[in-house]
Amino acid sequence: MLKQNFSNRLYQNVQPIWEKNHQHPFVVGLGTGTLDREKFIFYLKQDYVYLIDYAKLFAIGVEKANNLKIMTKFAAVLHETLHFEMELHRQYAAEFGITRADLEATEPTPINLAYTSYMRKVAANGSLAELVACLLPCAWDYWEIGKLLKSTYGETLATNPYKKWIETYSSETFGAGTQWLIDLIDELTIEKSEEELHTIEQHFQITSKYEYLFWEMNEKKQDWPI
Numbered sequence: 716m717l718k719q720n721f722s723n724r725l726y727q728n729v730q731p732i733w734e735k736n737h738q739h740p741f742v743v744g745l746g747t748g749t750l751d752r753e754k755f756i757f758y759l760k761q762d763y764v765y766l767i768d769y770a771k772l773f774a775i776g777v778e779k780a781n782n783l784k785i786m787t788k789f790a791a792v793l794h795e796t797l798h799f800e801m802e803l804h805r806q807y808a809a810e811f812g813i814t815r816a817d818l819e820a821t822e823p824t825p826i827n828l829a830y831t832s833y834m835r836k837v838a839a840n841g842s843l844a845e846l847v848a849c850l851l852p853c854a855w856d857y858w859e860i861g862k863l864l865k866s867t868y869g870e871t872l873a874t875n876p877y878k879k880w881i882e883t884y885s886s887e888t889f890g891a892g893t894q895w896l897i898d899l900i901d902e903l904t905i906e907k908s909e910e911e912l913h914t915i916e917q918h919f920q921i922t923s924k925y926e927y928l929f930w931e932m933n934e935k936k937q938d939w940p941i
């Protein structure tokens with residue numbers, strides 16, 4: 716008997732959280748193009764240092780991979796994050812007169828630090844499947860958001876200052892990397908016990924909630940109070 720793909724279960728159970736992400740004012744503002752520029756700049760800088768940590772987690776995926784095929788793919792998505800996704804941030808930064816050094820020197824906010832620290836803890840102590848469960852909402856929900864914004868606001872995209880953002884996250888390149896992570900979680904969970912699956916799903920739910928907190932943080936420009 717063919718077991719239902721674990722990714723379907725993850726996807727179905729996470730919908731209430733992802734719905735909130737998709738309705739978030741920051742996300743809607745990206746779609747309509749009316750998002751406050753200062754909020755976007757705040758996001759851009761925070762997301763850049765987030766991605767530095769996120770990319771390192773792919774390197775830990777390289778280390779944890781138990782075969783060359785998986786190792787090679789982790790190296791490829793690591794490369795894409797550094798050269799394709801982060802190039803988007805560097806281009807926007809250049810437009811706004813922010814240097815690469817400024818981007819890199821951004822001090823992560825409490826929420827940013829909590830999110831990346833959570834993933835790093837799992838990477839240090841958990842299985843490869845647990846690590847992938849942490850990495851997945853980041854990629855998957857951004858892909859969902861990219862496609863959603865493109866289909867909802869496609870007609871006004873030409874004049875939207877956040878067009879490049881929407882195009883990057885709805886792109887085939889970004890989608891292909893995400894689909895690989897989805898297929899990987901299915902492959903890695905085939906033999907897992909329900910107890911292990913429960914732990915894996917918890918990571919997926921928690922990092923999905925961190926995605927919400929990250930939108931909220933940017934909307935409110937929440938930083939260290941002292």
Ligand SMILES: Cc1ncc(CO)c(N)n1
Nearest residue numbers: 762765766853854857929
């Ligand atoms: C916070 C966050 N989540 C997901 C992505 C997509 O990689 C991103 N760039 N930033």
